[in-house]
Amino acid sequence: MNPRKEMMGYTYKNNQYLPYNELIGLYNWDIIGYSSEERPIVSAVLGDGTRDICIWAGMHGNETTGIHIILQLIEMFQSKQINTADFKLHIIPVINPDAYVRYTRRNGMGIDLNRDFRSFQTVESAKLIGWLRMIEPELCFNLHDQRTIFHVNGNSAFTSLLVPSSESTREITPLRRRIMNRLGNALNALNHDLTGVGRYTDEFYPTAVGDYLMSQGIPNILIESGVAKGDLDRTKAREFGVQVILHSLTASEETVHTYDRLPVNDKGQLEWVFTNVLYAHMRVDVAVKRVLAMNGHHKAVIYTVDDLGDLAARPRLYEIDGSHIGLTEALSVDRPITGDFGAVVFEDGIIVSGQLEE
Numbered sequence: 082m083n084p085r086k087e088m089m090g091y092t093y094k095n096n097q098y099l100p101y102n103e104l105i106g107l108y109n110w111d112i113i114g115y116s117s118e119e120r121p122i123v124s125a126v127l128g129d130g131t132r133d134i135c136i137w138a139g140m141h142g143n144e145t146t147g148i149h150i151i152l153q154l155i156e157m158f159q160s161k162q163i164n165t166a167d168f169k170l171h172i173i174p175v176i177n178p179d180a181y182v183r184y185t186r187r188n189g190m191g192i193d194l195n196r197d198f199r200s201f202q203t204v205e206s207a208k209l210i211g212w213l214r215m216i217e218p219e220l221c222f223n224l225h226d227q228r229t230i231f232h233v234n235g236n237s238a239f240t241s242l243l244v245p246s247s248e249s250t251r252e253i254t255p256l257r258r259r260i261m262n263r264l265g266n267a268l269n270a271l272n273h274d275l276t277g278v279g280r281y282t283d284e285f286y287p288t289a290v291g292d293y294l295m296s297q298g299i300p301n302i303l304i305e306s307g308v309a310k311g312d313l314d315r316t317k318a319r320e321f322g323v324q325v326i327l328h329s330l331t332a333s334e335e336t337v338h339t340y341d342r343l344p345v346n347d348k349g350q351l352e353w354v355f356t357n358v359l360y361a362h363m364r365v366d367v368a369v370k371r372v373l374a375m376n377g378h379h380k381a382v383i384y385t386v387d388d389l390g391d392l393a394a395r396p397r398l399y400e401i402d403g404s405h406i407g408l409t410e411a412l413s414v415d416r417p418i419t420g421d422f423g424a425v426v427f428e429d430g431i432i433v434s435g436q437l438e439e
């Protein structure tokens with residue numbers, strides 16, 4: 082045991098994927114239960130104040146930025162960069178370890194935990210709700226990652242926020258209004274450019290954790306970490322997420338509409354677009370995207386064809402003039418890409434020479 086509870090030798094700086102055994106070994110966690118495949122579900126408490134806050138991540142095993150948000154909070158707490166005198170931060174870095182080790186969305190039994198918060202058939206969702214009912218927090222943070230497709234008025238959505246609905250009419254109940262105010266005051270206090278910060282849709286999903294909790298009077302904020310141009314590893318989202326949490330702790334519930342005024346995010350953003358490429362006697366735009374998967378304990382990147390045709394109306398992170406490119410290999414949407422794109426050459430989804438701007 083490590084009685085000092087120090088996190089040893091860890092750098093979260095590039096949001097690297099941590100094998101679960103390494104994550105477990107980083108800190109003197111408490112084991113609060115086991116997944117369906119008997120992996121430990123761990124937790125920790127930062128601070129000894131009277132106001133209880135719950136934070137969890139890793140509900141979807143391929144959404145890992147929230148884990149790094151939590152590790153950064155631990156590090157800041159240990160180095161006394163944050164004052165949690167009034168608070169107890171209860172944290173679970175990975176609520177779905179069976180999905181995390183596979184780098185997939187669904188748990189070991191093939192169930193999406195975020196669609197199991199009505200029937201509670203998985204041990205992981207049952208564990209999370211039991212933990213929350215024991216603690217009765219004044220506020221929760223539910224940490225996820227969003228896909229690259231999300232943008233806000235054409236800017237990549239590096240973070241999306243949501244104070245979920247508690248029923249299908251999406252009524253702004255007094256509880257919901259209080260949390261919207263609290264988040265709005267936090268956004269004002271953190272004094273950050275909000276370009277690229279969106280509101281996630283508040284359509285009611287009765288089986289999603291945040292919506293279910295709101296329906297039960299348990300206030301919570303969803304933080305969806307995303308990419309930005311030049312920041313595909315989501316560092317900006319991690320740092321922003323940490324600040325949203327810290328500022329929300331102490332923010333007042335006085336009426337303010339900063340959160341309400343955030344634009345609702347939209348889908349359709351592409352990653353790399355080669356424009357005006359010569360392909361089978363046509364001139365087309367070719368969109369390429371990354372697909373991340375596990376290769377042993379490490380993350381592998383496969384480049385696939387996202388779309389092709391006239392893509393001029395779609396926002397994109399990176400655009401490359403492809404008018405000098407002539408492709409000879411067939412392209413197939415959602416399949417690993419093969420082709421000589423000039424500055425970069427792909428073979429079966431792998432870059433064999435050159436590189437893509439990141």
Ligand SMILES: [Zn+2]
Nearest residue numbers: 141144225226
């Ligand atoms: Zn998710």
